[in-house]
Amino acid sequence: MTSAPSTPRIALVTGSTNGLGHAVARRLMADGTTVILHGPTPASVDAARERLGLAGLDLTRLETEVADFTRLSDVAALADRVAARHPVLDVLVNNAAVAPTDTRTLTEDDHELAHQVNYLAPYLLTRLLWDPLGAARPGRVVNASSALHRTANLNWGDLDRVRGYARIGAYAQSKLALTMFTRAAAVAAGGRILAVSVHPGILSTGMLSLYARVGQPVADGADVVARLCRPETTVRNGAYYDGESEAPVAPLAADDKAIARLWKATAKVVGLDRQPASV
Template structure:
């Protein structure tokens, strides 16, 4: 991957950018000369993340901070409106924010299982709310940071909130499968999903006892953000390799069914 700064500064939004792969992704992109919108779930964690980026050598003029708790869809909408107002053209959206599903079944104020909402529904809503800025310039990209665990998953269509039979691994895997399926929705921009590798982040315990560094995972994400990297629209990448997604994620009817379900769930509390 080239370390050269892009010819023209782009504007990139990275969700879940306060730690791990998201923070490293924000750092690498800002170092390349991009304006990076750093998303944080709260003001304090956001201020801390920006301070650490500046301490790491990032030009503070390259950074913008936005705050939204993805367990509250109304905050996602407010954040999206602010981003759209301040950045009428958005070149890249990195949907990286994710949480591990908790041991006990947990439902958000919007009525959704928390990992399904934070890991998928919030990304779905944010992407749609930012359709204007993402469509403003040619060549825009959406990079969904997914997981190889999507291959073990199924969408519980009759009980997407998994209220009847809850398993934290099944819930988390479902959220990653949903994000991978969503990548194939038709849009004016190019969307891809990527498994950045098993990395030493807050989600490591779901996978293994040790993994690659967050920086290595971020490098794989940033590669897909680079306009010099040719992308296959709707494709799934395992680290740096183009890889077949789970068969169900390749079904057009499943893409339509999931997007219909997501529309219903994100609209449920929007009135």
């Protein structure tokens, strides 16, 4: 007797209309995963969907979502829609990010642009999808970090960088905070969720100017991220990877007191003062 086909895995990949996120979405779809493709505008999402179709991928394994991460209300609404359709979510790839501008820019929520899009938004999205991710037992959260997180520090009284703003410093801080959150999420989930952060390499994307003039092909970074999404890939919960290898983190990202302090401060900012039910 033939066994019934298994339910396809579901992965939400943020910032997947171009660059690394789009390449990751393509890899996961090729693996048979149903991908929720996310972008900031309907036009960007439609164009990305068309490119995947032209590449010969099965669009019945594709869902699309629009949410502008410069608005935290959009992030919350995205989480609500995804959770309503998918009480079990296998993978969340927090890839959406911006390169900060030369001058300090504020979002509609009055936060520095990179701090919100690169850190507050993925924090909020992950927390709001906690139950669907935990239902996968374990779901995976893969956070696109950066080796630049090791150059950053946190000014606890000025996380929105009102004083001493610098473009690369703002980006590095956002990736340090995301790396710290990765470890916090791994601990808080108590094994129900596996969370890792990764530097996928210096790639030829819109972020290249923050690193160098020449980058690796985006496909190389997508291979790294997609590998961490696969259930057969063994990972250490809460760890940071540089490419395929586990790597050291910045001192603050290994400081339990600092990690707990950032979790609590961020929860207050985004209106999630309560800890997840599993803690």
